Amino acid sequence: MTATDFAPGRDRQSAAAGSGRGVSDTFPKLLLEHARLRADRPANREKDYGIWQSWSWAEVAAEVEALACGLAAAGFRRGDKLAIIGDNRPRLYWAIAAAQALGGVPVPVYQDAVAEEMTFVLDHAEVGFAVAENQEQVDKLAEIKERCPLLEMVIFSDPRGMRHYDQPWLDDYTKVQERGREFALAEPEFFPREIAKGRGGDTAIILYTSGTTGQPKGVVLTFDNIITAAKNAIAFEGLTDREEVLAYLPMAWIGEHIFSYAQAYCAGFCASCPESQATVMLDLRELGPTYFFAPPRIFESILTQVMIRMEDAGWAKHRLFHFFLDFARRVGPRILDRERVSVTDRALYRLGDVLVYGPLKNTLGFSRIRIAYTAGEAIGPDLFTFYRSLGINLKQLYGMTESSVFLCIQRDGAVKPDTVGAPIKDVEIRIAEDGEVLFKSPGAFQCYYKNPDATAAAKRSDGWVHTGDSGFFDADGQLKILDRARDVGRLRGGALFAPKFIENKLKFFPYIKEAVAIGDGRPFVVALLNIDLEAVGDWAERRNLAYASYQELAAEEAVYDLVQSCIERVNRNLAAESALASSQIRRFLILHKELDADDGELTRTRKVRRRIIVDRYQPLVEALYSGGATGRIATQITFEDGRKGQMRAELAIRDVPTGLPPAEPVPLRRAG
């Protein structure tokens, strides 16, 4: 990595105690403050042309001013909406700040959204201006422009391939900035004046939640909401302006917005953008972040890759690796929690750090991590412990778009795999009679944009926000989330059925990528599964099993055997808990295609949309309950370019023995 952008000789300064608090109540004000206080410190980096390019806070302020003035010159007024569409790029983050500086509202859109989804958001949010990353996004906007009559202007950042586009509503980011600079020259007071007009109570952003049901809802958050939540979490963790983060998750997602924009602006640290989505892991390694967030699936895929690669290592390395890893599982988390550990164990752990943990963390880019979070879904206890045993301070938190993320965070030294921590400062949490989690927080959203019914349902007059999650507090006062409240059901026999709980148990196996458990109002539980192409592909290669596609691999007899062995272990596990013994999986099948957000089967944050899947694969579900040996299905699929096609398949169904006595606990995940 380039070290040139670290200005030496400045003291570490805790941002929570930073000056100007109470004055800088909007992000543009914070930007100006940083441009003054830490003008030369890096604010953004982006890997481009193989090199980390970097912009200081002063430079970012100048870029934002140029863009904001350019937008103003093009007719952008207070209250106007600016859609932001693309991968994580500094220029798109600047666009957020520019819109906010003018008193407008940024509306980030999921960059992989197909044209239909984009139409809904742009139309619903009454977007007049958009900043698009590249030709791909401009093409999508061009396609839907007629259906979004309010859309006046689209600014593209990457001019590649755009030479022959002559639509009058298109403009180049650089040109807009050029006009902005002229504008600022003529009216130098405009930019600071507009920023000064902003108030903490103004709408900062509208984020559309992908939602596991129905149309997306636009969550309206104010500067006060986001800044208070971000600052409370900064104070809680003691974050400083020296943190390094990688901005790599979708910009339309609240988590990304908080970690890479809000907290970066509140604490004054630098957010770095990867070169491309395909290089995230390489860039992570080069950057070595100190503060890192990832949903469980990313931690899972990193572990799967490590295990696959270790299978190729020589005998000695293999033994060494597994010896120290098993040892770390026993000792590592306790060392991290500062518990008492014997001197010999400590010494051996130190040795393991030199031989295995250190090099491994370095390869993954985790050497410098002080705080890592995972949230969004339950994380497997083995997976969670794996990272903690290496000395990576991985913790869980609880939050959602409607709460500006932070509700609960696990305190250092009080980390458990199955809880999400205790409420942080200013947050109140109550469990309703029916088990639903309710909260009050300064981060609580204003409303769902133009959706008073949904707002009234979530945000009651008594001030409590209903999360739709069911959970309870454990003996230590940490919150434990069970499931989405409405997903919890009962089997026909009356036994409790919590699908996500079962699905998570299945997904903890590296071979199983997605799982959908069905059982509400049914006599027993069945499952539709996706295999993990990488892990199972590698497993198949070792067995000289030839396959040409996902569909072919998924239909292999041997793969069914492999998956069945996983399910049998889950069943044994379930059988051990009396309340869940009847939730053992009786029958399953492996789907012929991967569940995909483009087909509406997953949300853009890759959560399973249960109802849609059950509906779409109805014939398969019926076959699972009818006792037949196969199920037939014809599904519509959407190709990358948005075309649609039909896919037909006849899938094998397997019966799984249930009611086995409890057996050995599930060992550490190994590939192969």
Next chain:
Amino acid sequence: MKQIGEPILTADRITLAFGGITALNAISIGIRQHEILAMIGPNGAGKTSMLNVINGFYHPQAGTITWKGETRRRVRPYHAAAQGIARTFQNVALFKGMTTLDNIMTGRLLQMRRNFLWQAIHFGPAEQEELAHRARVERIIDFLEIQAIRKTPVGRLPYGLQKRVELGRALAMEPELLLLDEPMAGMNVEEKEDMCRLILDINDEFGTTIALIEHDMGVVMDISDRVVVLDYGRKIADGPPEEVRVSPDVIAAYLGEER
């Protein structure tokens, strides 16, 4: 839109024979500046031979090649490359053990001024020079969207990506004329679409003249400005795609005809 100019390379009555087989029989082709010219024809029609003649790998028994107004007699591939003619091969010809980056860097070798002793010391001017070349190569990597495989040995890459790396190496020479020998052979539909887009982009962004050989008629008709059809060493058609498509000679050559 782009301006197709005068021919920059003219092949005049080229005849090439191997023993008793006449691979090329008095063929004349002009390649005009900024155009995309496709050469098509059944197997053994002499397409690759024609490319080999153009870049000096084969020496025709008769006929002349004129490059930018200068008629050349005997040219070695080295000279052709130095004059600004780059090519890719039907079978990928990369250094399998080297990374994508290093493979593309080899495309810059002709432009490197310092000798290998300087390079070995890697200091002062040699380092400056290498940095400048690396910057060029990074532009190409960005252009071809292969950042993720920058440091991957090409032997480990799938075929479609290897083809892209090979194209990158040819581009690194900053050629005026780019010869592509079946750039899309063995690719799936998606890879072909990507490659088509890249070829059009190269032609559009850099103004590079491109002559390519391709069997996929859909591709040829889509991206080329002009099509030349060869059959058993003879040229049987030469014109815009829409004309060539309906030419009876071409249909006969492709669909077969009772002779």
